[in-house]
Amino acid sequence: xxxxxxxxxxxxxxxxxxxxxxxxxxxxxxxxxxxxxxxxxxxxxxxxxxxxxxxxxxxxxxxxxxxxxxxxxxxxxxxxxxxxxxxxxxxxxxxxxxxxxxxxxxxxxxxxxxxxxxxxxxxxxxxxxxxxxxxxxxxxxxxxxxxxxxxxxxxxxxxxxxxxxxxxxxxxxxxxxxxxxxxxxxxxxxxxxxxxxxxxxxxxxxxxxxxxxxxxxxxxxxxxxxxxxxxxxxxxxxxxxxxxxxxxxxxxxxxxxxxxxxxxxxxxxxxxxxxxxxxxxxxxxxxxxxxxxxxxxxxxxxxxxxxxxxxxxxxxxxxxxxxxxxxxxxxxxxxxxxxxxxxxxxxxxxxxxxxxxxxxxxxxxx
Amino acid sequence: xxxxxxxxxxxxxxxxxxxxxxxxxxxxxxxxxxxxxxxxxxxxxxxxxxxxxxxxxxxxxxxxxxxxxxxxxxxxxxxxxxxxxxxxxxxxxxxxxxxxxxxxxxxxxxxxxxxxxxxxxxxxxxxxxxxxxxxxxxxxxxxxxxxxxxxxxxxxxxxxxxxxxxxxxxxxxxxxxxxxxxxxxxxxxxxxxxxxxxxxxxxxxxxxxxxxxxxxxxxxxxxxxxxxxxxxxxxxxxxxxxxxxxxxxxxxxxxxxxxxxxxxxxxxxxxxxxxxxxxxxxxxxxxxxxxxxxxxxxxxxxxxxxxxxxxxxxxxxxxxxxxxxxxxxxxxxxxxxxxxxxxxxxxxxxxxxxxxxxxxxxxxxx
Ligand SMILES: CC(C)[C@H](C(=O)O)[C@@H](O)C(=O)O
Ligand SMILES: CC(C)[C@H](C(=O)O)[C@@H](O)C(=O)O
Numbered sequence: 001x002x003x004x005x006x007x008x009x010x011x012x013x014x015x016x017x018x019x020x021x022x023x024x025x026x027x028x029x030x031x032x033x034x035x036x037x038x039x040x041x042x043x044x045x046x047x048x049x050x051x052x053x054x055x056x057x058x059x060x061x062x063x064x065x066x067x068x069x070x071x072x073x074x075x076x077x078x079x080x081x082x083x084x085x086x087x088x089x090x091x092x093x094x095x096x097x098x099x100x101x102x103x104x105x106x107x108x109x110x111x112x113x114x115x116x117x118x119x120x121x122x123x124x125x126x127x128x129x130x131x132x133x134x135x136x137x138x139x140x141x142x143x144x145x146x147x148x149x150x151x152x153x154x155x156x157x158x159x160x161x162x163x164x165x166x167x168x169x170x171x172x173x174x175x176x177x178x179x180x181x182x183x184x185x186x187x188x189x190x191x192x193x194x195x196x197x198x199x200x201x202x203x204x205x206x207x208x209x210x211x212x213x214x215x216x217x218x219x220x221x222x223x224x225x226x227x228x229x230x231x232x233x234x235x236x237x238x239x240x241x242x243x244x245x246x247x248x249x250x251x252x253x254x255x256x257x258x259x260x261x262x263x264x265x266x267x268x269x270x271x272x273x274x275x276x277x278x279x280x281x282x283x284x285x286x287x288x289x290x291x292x293x294x295x296x297x298x299x300x301x302x303x304x305x306x307x308x309x310x311x312x313x314x315x316x317x318x319x320x321x322x323x324x325x326x327x328x329x330x331x332x333x334x335x336x337x338x339x340x341x342x343x344x345x346x347x348x349x350x351x352x353x354x355x356x357x358x359x360x361x362x363x364x365x366x
Numbered sequence: 367x368x369x370x371x372x373x374x375x376x377x378x379x380x381x382x383x384x385x386x387x388x389x390x391x392x393x394x395x396x397x398x399x400x401x402x403x404x405x406x407x408x409x410x411x412x413x414x415x416x417x418x419x420x421x422x423x424x425x426x427x428x429x430x431x432x433x434x435x436x437x438x439x440x441x442x443x444x445x446x447x448x449x450x451x452x453x454x455x456x457x458x459x460x461x462x463x464x465x466x467x468x469x470x471x472x473x474x475x476x477x478x479x480x481x482x483x484x485x486x487x488x489x490x491x492x493x494x495x496x497x498x499x500x501x502x503x504x505x506x507x508x509x510x511x512x513x514x515x516x517x518x519x520x521x522x523x524x525x526x527x528x529x530x531x532x533x534x535x536x537x538x539x540x541x542x543x544x545x546x547x548x549x550x551x552x553x554x555x556x557x558x559x560x561x562x563x564x565x566x567x568x569x570x571x572x573x574x575x576x577x578x579x580x581x582x583x584x585x586x587x588x589x590x591x592x593x594x595x596x597x598x599x600x601x602x603x604x605x606x607x608x609x610x611x612x613x614x615x616x617x618x619x620x621x622x623x624x625x626x627x628x629x630x631x632x633x634x635x636x637x638x639x640x641x642x643x644x645x646x647x648x649x650x651x652x653x654x655x656x657x658x659x660x661x662x663x664x665x666x667x668x669x670x671x672x673x674x675x676x677x678x679x680x681x682x683x684x685x686x687x688x689x690x691x692x693x694x695x696x697x698x699x700x701x702x703x704x705x706x707x708x709x710x711x712x713x714x715x716x717x718x719x720x721x722x723x724x725x726x727x728x729x730x731x732x
Contacts, residue, residue, distance in 0.1 A: 164535075
């Protein structure tokens with residue numbers, strides 16, 4: 001490294017199931033792509049989710065959060081597994097993830113759903129419907145019904161047990177996610193579709209009002225509105241109509257997973273969680289896949305592409321991000337596949353092996 | 367009609383857009399299929415939605431609700447249109463629909479999504495994924511975030527505007543929809559999948575607990591649970607894995623529309639809204655399609671099939687229901703299609719004409 005070299009602190013949160021395997025591959029790719037640009041990384045690995053429960057009895061140890069907060073970016077593998085499925089709420093791996101998002105203040109979840117030409121056949125959609133799909137869901141991540149108060153259990157007038165949650169949004173929460181969405185759309189194809197249920201919900205009416213107000217600052221972005229039920233249909237009828245979608249936490253949870261599955265290759269999809277300031281959190285959208293954990297079968301490419309998002313959105317290192325994305329495409333072009341995206345005539349590789357192919361391709365771009 | 371003939375009072379709510387056209391066809395089919403079984407109908411047509419707004423200034427006039435309540439079953443066309451889109455909430459056509467559901471106490475919404483062999487090519491899914499799909503979404507319709515209190519607008523501690531809604535379920539609400547769902551699954555293939563977000567929401571935790579308890583009364587039904595985000599994915603990945611799905615109001619809104627669109631022919635899909643006692647409400651799942659209203663282009667078959675559901679679930683007249691369903695299939699088998707389900711080689715008909723073909727086919731089954 002030269003004296004002009006940059007250094008970043010990266011927190012690695014491998015988590016559960018296949019998390020450690022895919023994070024290990026992605027870490028190596030990040031290190032190599034960085035070194036080509038004179039970037040050095042210092043990694044610190046911390047427990048989260050089930051791994052943290054087993055180790056220290058809570059799904060997000062204080063130290064994990066404080067190390068993460070002090071770093072420049074965070075790479076998460078996956079969390080959860082059968083073992084902890086029946087835990088009480090505060091001892092669920094998922095609770096650790098929600099605490100991490102809230103603790104980091106990462107209110108904007110960027111989830112691309114892209115159908116790569118190499119993988120168009122993986123989609124359950126007809127080829128002509130799937131090919132060319134390239135959309136981005138911008139999901140609000142630290143508000144709404146996931147965090148709204150009051151919540152809990154109680155009794156109604158008749159003395160019957162009730163369970164309740166509050167869907168609530170304040171103007172500042174809507175404004176800041178709208179801003180991220182407009183900025184995102186501006187850098188893409190300039191189309192933003194805001195999804196809500198403003199024909200029924202007050203929280204959605206305020207959402208629509210504020211998003212509409214924000215549009216005046218982005219005259220170059222075309223804003224449309226769609227009800228969530230219609231959006232769930234339109235994603236299947238004609239996904240290519242979408243460029244950028246912005247929506248609340250719970251609708252975003254549902255629609256971004258629906259959009260991912262349209263591509264047929266969720267083992268390929270990364271995500272970024274960003275806040276106002278402070279480090280971003282980057283993770284593959286797939287789960288911890290406990291059934292194939294430790295068998296070197298997992299597809300690490302979603303995590304590798306998450307590292308590309310980490311470089312682009314977390315560290316503003318566009319060159320290294322591009323290098324990694326190109327390497328993934330080249331690896332696919334050479335016919336290498338993991339089991340989840342395998343088709344006849346292609347070359348089946350394990351998690352480590354396909355990682356090595358990506359490394360070769362990164363290396364060859366020097 | 368013989369002295370043993372039965373008489374039913376049916377409330378017709380044609381509503382807006384294509385509503386009147388499709389209801390008119392379905393009414394004729396109902397009359398004919400009924401007469402073959404010695405059933406007579408008395409129809410009373412009442413305004414709802416935009417039509418009621420234009421006529422008397424409210425989306426659900428008191429008289430419409432009271433006539434509906436006193437009848438044996440209600441057939442609704444569709445509501446809404448651009449004209450009323452910017453109305454205040456209490457003057458929206460949608461509000462009339464919600465008031466109607468609440469007023470009738472129809473808490474169970476049955477929404478089949480079936481891919482007919484004749485129309486498998488209409489789906490945007492690959493043929494092997496779409497063919498044979500035959501699922502039923504049982505959606506809770508009068509509770510949850512649609513009706514939960516408190517709701518509205520206010521200020522937070524910092525004085526910022528907020529919009530809020532309450533997702534709330536009481537045990538009795540969950541129990542009664544669970545019962546309908548288990549009964550439905552029992553009459554189908556004996557598989558029930560309950561969809562919730564119990565890893566995050568207290569309202570869903572209570573939902574899961576009560577549905578699980580209800581399962582002990584239905585040992586012949588296989589109960590599974592799925593998170594809503596995963597359900598949105600699985601519907602696309604492999605919709606045939608589902609038989610009956612039960613879920614809350616808002617998740618049901620989203621997932622039932624997603625499931626409908628999988629079939630590619632939402633102009634064919636009926637629905638039923640049922641209460642504990644009192645008349646059921648039957649309607650096609652499609653909207654009012656204002657752009658083709660009054661042009662005799664609408665597909666009336668979803669409304670015709672809604673009339674079959676009205677006979678089966680509303681009046682327990684299984685024979686007449688079957689006659690109508692067979693007539694619709696025969697009409698398709700003869701190659702007749704409206705524009706929305708047209709493909710080359712088929713015969714394109716208008717709304718009235720395809721209605722007449724269904725009538726012929728009903729007649730020929732006498
Ligand atoms: C695990 C769960 C709490 C989480 C969510 O609902 O946000 C997950 O589904 C996701 O989308 O990241
Ligand atoms: C029009 C709207 C209020 C309604 C709903 O959300 O229930 C509709 O989408 C439906 O599914 O019947």
